[in-house]
Amino acid sequence: MKRLIIALLAALLLIASGCAKKTIRYQAEFLGVFDTVTTIVGFSESKEEFTALVGRIKDKLTEYHRLCDIYHSYEGINNIKTINDNAGIAPVKVDKELISLLLFAKKQYYATDGKTNIALGSVLRIWHDYREKGISDPLSAELPSRKLLEQAARHTDIEDIIIDTKASTVYLSDSGMSLDVGAVAKGYAIERTARYFEGDGVSSLLLDVGGNVRAIGGKPGKNGMEPWNIGIKNPDKESKDTELCSVLISGYSVVSSGSYERYYTVNGTRYNHIIDPSTLMPASQFTDLTIICRDSGLADALSTAVFIMPLEMGKKFVEGLNGVEALWVTGTGEVIYSKGFKSFLKVTIKE
Numbered sequence: 001m002k003r004l005i006i007a008l009l010a011a012l013l014l015i016a017s018g019c020a021k022k023t024i025r026y027q028a029e030f031l032g033v034f035d036t037v038t039t040i041v042g043f044s045e046s047k048e049e050f051t052a053l054v055g056r057i058k059d060k061l062t063e064y065h066r067l068c069d070i071y072h073s074y075e076g077i078n079n080i081k082t083i084n085d086n087a088g089i090a091p092v093k094v095d096k097e098l099i100s101l102l103l104f105a106k107k108q109y110y111a112t113d114g115k116t117n118i119a120l121g122s123v124l125r126i127w128h129d130y131r132e133k134g135i136s137d138p139l140s141a142e143l144p145s146r147k148l149l150e151q152a153a154r155h156t157d158i159e160d161i162i163i164d165t166k167a168s169t170v171y172l173s174d175s176g177m178s179l180d181v182g183a184v185a186k187g188y189a190i191e192r193t194a195r196y197f198e199g200d201g202v203s204s205l206l207l208d209v210g211g212n213v214r215a216i217g218g219k220p221g222k223n224g225m226e227p228w229n230i231g232i233k234n235p236d237k238e239s240k241d242t243e244l245c246s247v248l249i250s251g252y253s254v255v256s257s258g259s260y261e262r263y264y265t266v267n268g269t270r271y272n273h274i275i276d277p278s279t280l281m282p283a284s285q286f287t288d289l290t291i292i293c294r295d296s297g298l299a300d301a302l303s304t305a306v307f308i309m310p311l312e313m314g315k316k317f318v319e320g321l322n323g324v325e326a327l328w329v330t331g332t333g334e335v336i337y338s339k340g341f342k343s344f345l346k347v348t349i350k351e
């Protein structure tokens with residue numbers, strides 16, 4: 001009995017000291033995943049504890065990065081490049097996580113009326129090569145010919161991605177097809193990583209992979225848990241305001257697709273990296289499109305799709321989705337919010 005009381009007292013003391021434990025805000029940044037900067041903010045009792053967590057997160061994100069890579073092969077891993085290299089040849093056995101990502105991406109193709117199409121690789125590759133060449137030698141920058149784009153577009157049918165979930169294989173039945181998961185991979189990887197660490201007991205963390213943000217819970221503040229403050233980058237790089245506005249989120253994701261970071265210029269006109277599948281040309285109506293919703297994978301897929309949609313179509317589309325909000329910035333700098341977006345804004349705006 002005495003021993004039981006002592007054990008109970010010790011347990012109570014542990015709980016009490018646990019409550020009183022002070023946490024400090026830490027921030028870490030690293031390169032190496034998804035060709036961008038990853039920033040992690042968290043509250044830990046010690047630097048060692050936070051650093052160890054960051055290491056585990058980096059490992060997890062690296063796994064997704066390798067699975068989604070279209071340019072490099074990794075020993076012992078079948079990735080998107082392996083699938084592309086085997087187009088028209090043979091099904092490729094891949095990790096279950098890659099199967100889930102591809103199933104999700106296929107679903108998003110139908111949900112976005114074909115706007116986000118991971119089977120667009122052949123067309124995206126052409127734009128990628130012309131962009132790289134145009135950036136390294138601006139004087140010789142040129143647009144790909146219509147003929148070249150149209151030929152490539154013959155190999156972009158989503159139905160030619162054959163997924164066998166039982167065998168865990170993927171086969172591209174069109175030998176001219178290639179996958180590019182650039183529009184969905186970052187968000188999907190962050191969402192899966194966040195859920196993994198949520199399941200592991202992490203209750204407060206901010207993950208930011210190159211502007212794809214996912215919050216786990218809120219952050220500890222003076223009055224208990226408070227929302228995270230996320231700045232949305234101003235696409236107008238000449239403006240003195242680096243941020244367009246700030247949103248407050250707990251357990252949500254904020255993802256932007258912009259035309260202000262990856263583009264090249266031909267005869268004074270900018271051509272960015274998001275391609276409208278119906279015109280095979282870069283979508284040029286907006287300079288920024290930001291999506292807020294819980295699931296970061298969905299936010300990423302939608303950010304690309306709504307960036308391509310004409311404004312009225314995009315507004316209707318977003319209104320029709322539960323728990324999804326959007327912000328558009330037009331070519332003339334006009335900012336448009338979906339109805340519920342304003343409830344996330346840090347400062348209320350005048351109409």
Ligand code: ADP
Pocket residue numbers: 115116117118120124180181182183184186256257258273274275276277300303304308
């Ligand atoms: P970011 O790269 O800034 O995160 P996105 O999430 O919009 O922006 O992804 C853009 C990438 O997605 C491009 O670099 C390209 O690889 C790919 N992509 C471009 N247009 C499409 C499209 N219509 N459907 C699917 N993927 C696309």
Ligand code: MG
Pocket residue numbers: 182183184257299300301302303304
């Ligand atoms: Mg996207």
